Amino acid sequence: MSAPLPSTFAGIQNDIARALEQLLAPGGAATPDPVLDAMRYTLLAPSKRVRAVLVHLAADVCGDSARALPAASAVECIHAASLMLDDLPSMDDAPLRRGRPSAHVAHGEAVAILAAFGLLNLAYGHLARAYPAPLAARITALYTDAVGLDGLIAGQAEDVLATDAVIDFNTLERIHRRKTGVLFGAAAQAGALSAGANENAIASLTSYAKNLGLAFQIVDDLLDVVGTEAETGKAVRADARKMTFVSFSGVDGARELANDLCATAERALDPFGRRADPLRELARFVAGRRV
Numbered sequence: 001m002s003a004p005l006p007s008t009f010a011g012i013q014n015d016i017a018r019a020l021e022q023l024l025a026p027g028g029a030a031t032p033d034p035v036l037d038a039m040r041y042t043l044l045a046p047s048k049r050v051r052a053v054l055v056h057l058a059a060d061v062c063g064d065s066a067r068a069l070p071a072a073s074a075v076e077c078i079h080a081a082s083l084m085l086d087d088l089p090s091m092d093d094a095p096l097r098r099g100r101p102s103a104h105v106a107h108g109e110a111v112a113i114l115a116a117f118g119l120l121n122l123a124y125g126h127l128a129r130a131y132p133a134p135l136a137a138r139i140t141a142l143y144t145d146a147v148g149l150d151g152l153i154a155g156q157a158e159d160v161l162a163t164d165a166v167i168d169f170n171t172l173e174r175i176h177r178r179k180t181g182v183l184f185g186a187a188a189q190a191g192a193l194s195a196g197a198n199e200n201a202i203a204s205l206t207s208y209a210k211n212l213g214l215a216f217q218i219v220d221d222l223l224d225v226v227g228t229e230a231e232t233g234k235a236v237r238a239d240a241r242k243m244t245f246v247s248f249s250g251v252d253g254a255r256e257l258a259n260d261l262c263a264t265a266e267r268a269l270d271p272f273g274r275r276a277d278p279l280r281e282l283a284r285f286v287a288g289r290r291v
C-alpha cells in the first residue's frame, strides 16, 4: 500500500512495494519472529516511497532503469530504519508513524531497535547480492556515507542535542541537509550509477536531489505547524522544543524557501532537457505537498 504521490509515480511505487514485500517475506518459520514482524510493520506501512522513486527516476533519466530496483529497495530499508530510531523515546519520542503507532509503541523499544538494525543489515546485504561487485561496493559506500558521520547520524546527533537550545540558521541548515538532504543525494547518485551514467549526469542529479531533500525537510517542518495528523500520518505540533525553518522564517517564509530550493533543484536538470520532466514533477510535488 502506498501514500499519495502524483499518479505518474504509481507504477514505480507499486514495483517498490512488491520488491520490499519479497525482501521481507515471512519465510514460513514455525514460530513468529518478533524482529521480522517489527521490520515488516514499519517498512511495509503506507509510505510515499519518495527516495525509492528518486532512485528510479534518476536511473531513468540516464537512460536505463532496469537495474534501479535493488538500490531503490535498499534506500527505503535505510529510511525506515532511520524513522524507527528517530521515533524512540530517547530521540523524538513520537507516538505515531505512517498513520499507526510507532514501532517501539507497537513492538517495544528493544525489538524496535533490533528491527532498525535488521533493516540496515538487510539493505547492505541486498546491495551486495543484487549487483556485480564494483557497483555493489560503490552504491553501498554511497549509502553508508549518507548514513554516517557526515549524514543522518551526524544530523540527528546535532538535532537531538539542539533540543531546547538556540541555534543559528546555518546550523539548522546543516542539520537538515545531513538528516534529509544527504540521503536524497545518495538515492539519486545510486540510481544514476545503476544506469552507468557519466560523471556530469551524476553531478547534476546529486545537486538536484540535495536541494530537493532540503526542501522536503523544510516542508516537513511546515507540515508540523500547518498540517494534520490525518494527512501526515504522524503527530503534529511536535517540534515545539526545536528551532525549525518555520521558527526562523515563519510559515510563508519557509514555504518560499522550499519553493526556491525546488526551483534550484529543477535548474540542475537543464542538461537533461524534457527527459527530466518526471523529476521536475517530483520537485513540484515536494514544494506543495501536504503528506
Ligand code: GRG
Pocket: 003, 046, 047, 048, 049, 050, 078, 079, 081, 082, 083, 085, 086, 098, 120, 147, 152, 153, 156, 179, 180, 216, 217, 220, 291
Ligand atoms: C542509523 C539509519 C540510521 C539513522 C540514525 C535516527 C537518525 C540517525 C536519523 C533520523 C533521520 C530522519 C528520520 C530524518 C527525517 C526525514 C524525514 C523528513 C522523514 C519523513 O519522510 P517521509 O515523509 O516519510 O518520506 P514516509 O513515511 O512517506 O516514508
